[in-house]
Amino acid sequence: MKEHKILFVCGDRSADNYLSLLLKNIKQISPQTKTIVVAGEKSKSFADSFVADMVSYDAHGFFSPFTKFIKFVNLAKKINDVIKKEQPSLVVLMDYYGFNIRVAKIAKKLGIKTIYYITPQIWASRKYRVKKIKKYIDFVINIYPFEPQMFSSYGIKTFYFGHPITDFIEDIQTYQKTNIIGIFPGSRKQVIKWNLPVMLKIVQNFIKIYSEQYMFVIFGFEKYKKVYENIVKDNVEESYQKYIQMNTQKDNLRKEICFAVSVSGTVVLENIFYNIPTVVVYNLPTLMYLLLKKIVYVKYISLPNILLGQEVIPEFIKDKIDFDKICSYIVDILNNKTKLENLLAEYKKIKKLLYQNKNVSLSVAKKIVEYVYEQD
Numbered sequence: 001m002k003e004h005k006i007l008f009v010c011g012d013r014s015a016d017n018y019l020s021l022l023l024k025n026i027k028q029i030s031p032q033t034k035t036i037v038v039a040g041e042k043s044k045s046f047a048d049s050f051v052a053d054m055v056s057y058d059a060h061g062f063f064s065p066f067t068k069f070i071k072f073v074n075l076a077k078k079i080n081d082v083i084k085k086e087q088p089s090l091v092v093l094m095d096y097y098g099f100n101i102r103v104a105k106i107a108k109k110l111g112i113k114t115i116y117y118i119t120p121q122i123w124a125s126r127k128y129r130v131k132k133i134k135k136y137i138d139f140v141i142n143i144y145p146f147e148p149q150m151f152s153s154y155g156i157k158t159f160y161f162g163h164p165i166t167d168f169i170e171d172i173q174t175y176q177k178t179n180i181i182g183i184f185p186g187s188r189k190q191v192i193k194w195n196l197p198v199m200l201k202i203v204q205n206f207i208k209i210y211s212e213q214y215m216f217v218i219f220g221f222e223k224y225k226k227v228y229e230n231i232v233k234d235n236v237e238e239s240y241q242k243y244i245q246m247n248t249q250k251d252n253l254r255k256e257i258c259f260a261v262s263v264s265g266t267v268v269l270e271n272i273f274y275n276i277p278t279v280v281v282y283n284l285p286t287l288m289y290l291l292l293k294k295i296v297y298v299k300y301i302s303l304p305n306i307l308l309g310q311e312v313i314p315e316f317i318k319d320k321i322d323f324d325k326i327c328s329y330i331v332d333i334l335n336n337k338t339k340l341e342n343l344l345a346e347y348k349k350i351k352k353l354l355y356q357n358k359n360v361s362l363s364v365a366k367k368i369v370e371y372v373y374e375q376d
Contacts, residue, residue, distance in 0.1 A: 009054070012055065022365055028365075038054050090371065090372050097120035114137050139156070142160045162354060169274070176258065180256055181216050182262075183216055183262075186267075192227060196231045197234075200236050202323055215244075217247050218245070261326070263282050279314045280315045281317075308350060
């Protein structure tokens with residue numbers, strides 16, 4: 001039997017988590033298949049050959065990738081060399097459209113099949129991207145239930161097995177009333193710098209007006225510990241700093257929080273599965289905000305709201321950030337049992353939408369391996 005190689009390219013932290021389990025499943029069902037990986041630390045230990053840590057580039061949004069232009073040019077050349085040398089049977093791209101579509105173009109030119117798993121959110125912004133996906137990608141694997149119909153309408157072959165978050169996150173059915181409120185300022189340094197100062201103003205406002213009985217925990221990453229500490233020092237009055245803690249080992253403590261103030265992103269979906277009432281706060285530079293307003297055509301920025309088509313999770317973005325309203329909402333949910341129960345009932349609907357089967361990553365792994373060996 002011919003030895004098959006698969007190249008995986010992933011630049012996003014959340015997608016790197018999903019890739020780690022995908023690689024593990026591929027190795028279990030097809031141990032003879034060699035995996036070559038460009039991704040992050042999470043998937044590194046499951047790769048047969050690890051090329052580069054692209055996740056650590058931490059480049060997202062409109063402007064950040066330009067500051068690391070040379071890095072990306074060099075990485076593209078390196079991937080081109082790897083493809084020519086290794087001759088993989090398949091290239092699997094995950095998220096990170098701006099860079100990955102270039103990789104797809106390289107693969108297509110060399111006659112190598114390409115799959116896009118975790119596709120760009122063309123339903124939210126920049127629908128024109130679908131043209132290049134159709135041109136360079138053999139088929140896509142979507143993660144949201146409404147995506148297959150959209151991609152299929154453009155003549156793109158699609159598969160859907162559910163959202164891989166369901167493989168990682170425990171579905172907690174109960175709600176735990178504690179005195180811990182979680183702060184989630186993001187996984188990228190720049191986003192943290194934009195949002196944590198604003199979130200800390202919410203914390204101070206809450207303590208001053210409502211109660212000193214709550215502790216506020218910043219959930220983050222060890223490598224940014226100094227960043228968190230400096231922002232707290234610069235933005236929180238000394239007398240209030242005792243109410244703020246930092247946690248970089250979030251898995252256990254996270255299940256004990258009674259409310260979350262969070263940026264938009266995967267973290268909000270995770271909070272849904274943990275049954276944690278959440279409010280979304282997102283601050284960003286004015287120029288970027290104005291650009292996004294022109295190219296984004298969805299009403300909401302958080303995925304739970306997009307999935308249900310209504311504002312289940314309150315969103316406070318840029319100039320709409322209102323400290324009094326946010327604090328009032330937190331108190332309302334914490335003290336009103338009926339409102340809390342109604343909110344958790346909406347969370348249940350979101351969970352149901354995302355559950356397609358019990359092991360999404362295994363289903364995706366089987367589809368990828370099956371496609372590789374169909375080429376023999």
